Amino acid sequence: MDEREALSRIAASLPDAGDDAAVVGSTVITTDMLHDRTDFPAGTTRYTAGWRAVGASLSDVAAMGADATAAVAVYADVEFDPATFEAFIDGAVDVCESVGARYVGGDLDQHTEFTTATTAIGETDAPVRRSGARPGETVCVTGTLGRSAAALELFEAEERLERANELFRFPPRVEAGRTLTAHATAMMDSSDGLARSLHQLAAASDVGVEIDRPAVPIDPAVDDVTDTPEDRWRAGTRFGEDFELVCTIPETALETAIDRCPVDLTRIGSVVPADRGVSVDGDPLPDRGYTHGDERA
Amino acid sequence: MDEREALSRIAASLPDAGDDAAVVGSTVITTDMLHDRTDFPAGTTRYTAGWRAVGASLSDVAAMGADATAAVAVYADVEFDPATFEAFIDGAVDVCESVGARYVGGDLDQHTEFTTATTAIGETDAPVRRSGARPGETVCVTGTLGRSAAALELFEAEERLERANELFRFPPRVEAGRTLTAHATAMMDSSDGLARSLHQLAAASDVGVEIDRPAVPIDPAVDDVTDTPEDRWRAGTRFGEDFELVCTIPETALETAIDRCPVDLTRIGSVVPADRGVSVDGDPLPDRGYTHGDERA
Structure with a gap:
């Protein structure tokens, strides 16, 4: 079972999963994990990593047609270095500001490789799902x-x-x-x-x-x-x-x-x-x- | 700089950080990362891991005095095993249901050790912060x-x-x-x-x-x-x-x-x-x- 099959199984058992973000009342919420080995090739700055990781979650909010309101991130690294951490936060803050959302903090952790888990939320009364397309459009x-x-x-x-x-x-x-x-x-x-x-x-x-x-x-x-x-x-x-x-x-x-x-x-x-x-x-x-x-x- | 110092620096630069959860309008949001080496001793079942990881985020929502509405989780493991994954999801769903919240899915990833990042949101018009205590209480x-x-x-x-x-x-x-x-x-x-x-x-x-x-x-x-x-x-x-x-x-x-x-x-x-x-x-x-x-x- 690969990720797609697994996600299908989650979608089948959870009515809210299976779209770019889950819908809870008028709130949409989405979460992603990115890490060094698979997502940030050598040469990627931490500023870019912060922008891109938080941006990926904001993109999921966008895909629901929602107004992005806020994002949080967990930042985990092998060794904690203040300068790279601050660069990451700067990227996270800037990508949020670029779409009118607020970066409101998160959690710090220590890990075997640089890893970040980002979550974004947004608001909409009329989420656009993947399921509404009709022939002729x-x-x-x-x-x-x-x-x-x-x-x-x-x-x-x-x-x-x-x-x-x-x-x-x-x-x-x-x-x-x-x-x-x-x-x-x-x-x-x-x-x-x-x-x-x-x-x-x-x-x-x-x-x-x-x-x-x-x-x-x-x-x-x-x-x-x-x-x-x-x-x-x-x-x-x-x-x-x-x-x-x-x-x-x-x-x-x-x-x-x-x-x-x-x-x-x-x-x-x-x-x-x-x-x-x-x-x-x-x-x-x-x-x-x-x-x-x-x-x- | 350890985590506490780093969090102080985040708190200083971000007005919304530094409490158990960030407040965005009437929504509170909090995120945590837990992983095998530091958080789940040998013998911890994946059902317990799902309950505990999502529960930790729900606890942060509780600490703001908010009504917990939903949670999401990223699930990352060295090798993907459907049975342990489903046990994790069962734990996540059950802890959400125990407090009247909904587990609404998340993301899957592959990692060097079992890692989960959980996020919970809640609603309150009157968040209780850490800063309101007065002598005599x-x-x-x-x-x-x-x-x-x-x-x-x-x-x-x-x-x-x-x-x-x-x-x-x-x-x-x-x-x-x-x-x-x-x-x-x-x-x-x-x-x-x-x-x-x-x-x-x-x-x-x-x-x-x-x-x-x-x-x-x-x-x-x-x-x-x-x-x-x-x-x-x-x-x-x-x-x-x-x-x-x-x-x-x-x-x-x-x-x-x-x-x-x-x-x-x-x-x-x-x-x-x-x-x-x-x-x-x-x-x-x-x-x-x-x-x-x-x-x-």
Whole structure:
């Protein structure tokens, strides 16, 4: 049983799990753990780690269409160093402030490797779940995909580390998420990669999805680190951890949604009946992506 | 810089940190990390681990006088085993249900040792902080102290493990905390031990505390595992992780508070001016206890 199967079992037994965040009254809550070995390649600053870890939870709040109100984090390290700890807190505070939320502290621990567990909460009276997509609607994505994949290439090559850190500090799409609640029928973030996200959304909504490959907005940073169109496509759609929003919007609402969304919103395909599966340019799109908790090989 | 100093620095820079939970509007939120090496002695079942880890966060919510609404947890293990995972979830669900909260899922991760990070949220319009105690008031504690110390002795002796697990599964004092909001001027939980908790409460309120040693309710389980009065006292007051509530209540409100509190509420001393420090039977009470994140030597 891998993480996805396990999460399915949790979802089956707990009515509130299985979306980007759990809904408790008008509050949404989500939690994540990230650690050195799997999530922070050598060269990642602690400021970036704080931003990215807390940002990942804020992204889940955004994916529910909620207003992010606060975040907390547990910070655990092998040895406690005040300077790196403060850099982490600075990153956590700054990413919260960037979306109008408050970083309100947390817990300290000692661990065998640098580990952080972050939790964010938000408020909404109308959470957007993964399950509301209907055939005939459009499939859209905010911003561009592949920033994290591009950053990882730079980290691994030990090149342009400042740029790599910048790419790793993604903007959580809280404002976009709030705007899209008025238009989107289903929404989630792309933290597992576009391909896997589309499969998850399709499964939750019991629909299929047809993607138009040329329409998928791949970040220009990906061009700098890939040589072939196939590498570029894979970096943009499979690597994940980009924390963009993937949503479905009725045709009639699309123009207004694009106008109002504070970041680029791109139509990348259409919702189709479930029996047509998830495809790109007519070929099946494999359900492959980043499984959180796996080590990057 | 140890954890306490680091937390002081966080508290100084973040207005919401430094209490048992952070207050965001009418919501309180708290997060903790526990792991195998430091928090779960050999013999602790995963059911007990789930109960205890989530219970620790619920206890922080209780210490604010809030109504616990929900909890989430990250579950990380060296190898994923469905049966132990489900036992953990069962414990998490059961401790939530015991206080009327909902366990709403979380995240899975892989780690170098079994690690869990739990977060609980609650609601209150009148949070009880650590800072409201005034000289002349009474100092009280719920329940009995030393259950966890007694459990640890059993775990270490590899004796009566079922009883040890039972002692480890403490009841979070959510209902008591809600009742005490009407009476208490300051409140916190005893997770760092009674001695350290009293020092923290005294410092936050800028007061001193005089404790009457015979009045401190030590759990009968401690008698089974200690030989001398000094060992008994140390187990009850220094070890901590008992998750009882320590609070201050004006003399005039004490009788009503005791009547209404759903668990035993015991007066153990009085609040005095700050220059008289923290003492027990006239002698200084050392600020010693359990520092979270330290390994148990």
